[in-house]
Amino acid sequence: MSDIAYVNGAYLPLAEARVSILDRGFLFADGVYEVAAIIEGRLVDNDSHLSRLENSLRELRIANAPAIQTIADIETELVARNEVNEGLVYLQITRGAAGDRDFGFPRGTAPTIVAFAQKKNIIASPAAQTGVKILTVPDLRWARRDIKTIALLAQVLAKQAALDAGCQEAWMVDRHGLVTEGSSSTAFILTKADVIVTRPNSPAILPGCTRKAVQTLAAREKLTIEERCFSVTEAYEAKEAFLTSASNLVLPVVEIDGRPIGSGAPGDKTRLLRTLYLEWAMNPDATG
Structure with a gap:
């Protein structure tokens, strides 16, 4: 089975995951991220990570991101689809892709949301x-x-x-x-x-x-x-x-x-x- 990633509402093979070259994360590092550990197939301390994510989004004024429960569901689904018993989930939200490269916040642009899971030896490191x-x-x-x-x-x-x-x-x-x-x-x-x-x-x-x-x-x-x-x-x-x-x-x-x-x-x-x-x-x- 191919590694499965999440990009803007779709689950697809990691090798096919793509975002626009006009995405503000790529152009300006205008985005935030979180990493949560997976142990025994469960996300560890994820409420704390999602609370910090909310704060990061608020401080950068990134609006219209999915509800936190939706984000948690995406992470849980990635753990299941990738059959990760031990490892990490990475989640990134940027301000999105506008029509051109301009420093000011674009109007009406939806955030870009990407996530993936990786297997890693954490316990017996x-x-x-x-x-x-x-x-x-x-x-x-x-x-x-x-x-x-x-x-x-x-x-x-x-x-x-x-x-x-x-x-x-x-x-x-x-x-x-x-x-x-x-x-x-x-x-x-x-x-x-x-x-x-x-x-x-x-x-x-x-x-x-x-x-x-x-x-x-x-x-x-x-x-x-x-x-x-x-x-x-x-x-x-x-x-x-x-x-x-x-x-x-x-x-x-x-x-x-x-x-x-x-x-x-x-x-x-x-x-x-x-x-x-x-x-x-x-x-x-x-x-x-």
């Missing part, structure tokens, strides 16, 4: 056992990072710089030397006093859905959490570090800029949080 290496890079993004836009060039460059350096992720750093977030993840450290630290939500970072869930689970375990900025130097000296994202859940960070973090191996608190998240993702009704 090798990176969860070995940990990942981080490269820090300057944060070159625009000021409204709380909107999940498809304008990802700065993140692409950051990720490639990390890969070129033999790392798996980049942590972006503001002009004050403070970590904002990863190129496609949220950054956390565990201090030597056993305090979990992550940057507070603001226009400087994307409000991570997995971040929020992990913080809730950590609080239930009576772990101490602080939302505050932390510097690269503080990260170097951390007892543990980890990242969160929909596509990776919780991954231990074992090295930053060539410096081992803690023992240089995945830490106990990080392993615990990954286990708790997986238990919740696979049985959310039982764990709350």
Whole structure:
């Protein structure tokens, strides 16, 4: 069976999926997106992702998008049609394709909606056992990072710089030397006093859905959490570090800029949080 995508009301083979070259997502990166994990054939924490999608659409003033329940139904249908037991669903909504290229919002243009599902090994990811290496890079993004836009060039460059350096992720750093977030993840450290630290939500970072869930689970375990900025130097000296994202859940960070973090191996608190998240993702009704 061919991989099935969704484009503007139609389910069709991925190889046949097309949008106009005048689509504003292609011309201006004028659109938003979401990614949700699939575990055991179910979307994980999707209400949180769809709530963030609503906010992104509102902030960019993209009107006439389908109702959120309709979007959820599209995602569920893609999971079924592609027979994905474990993986991801990607959804993108742009302002649509106008008759010409003009910066101003076009009148009467319907949004473009595309989505597809991919299989991916999430639960038994090798990176969860070995940990990942981080490269820090300057944060070159625009000021409204709380909107999940498809304008990802700065993140692409950051990720490639990390890969070129033999790392798996980049942590972006503001002009004050403070970590904002990863190129496609949220950054956390565990201090030597056993305090979990992550940057507070603001226009400087994307409000991570997995971040929020992990913080809730950590609080239930009576772990101490602080939302505050932390510097690269503080990260170097951390007892543990980890990242969160929909596509990776919780991954231990074992090295930053060539410096081992803690023992240089995945830490106990990080392993615990990954286990708790997986238990919740696979049985959310039982764990709350």
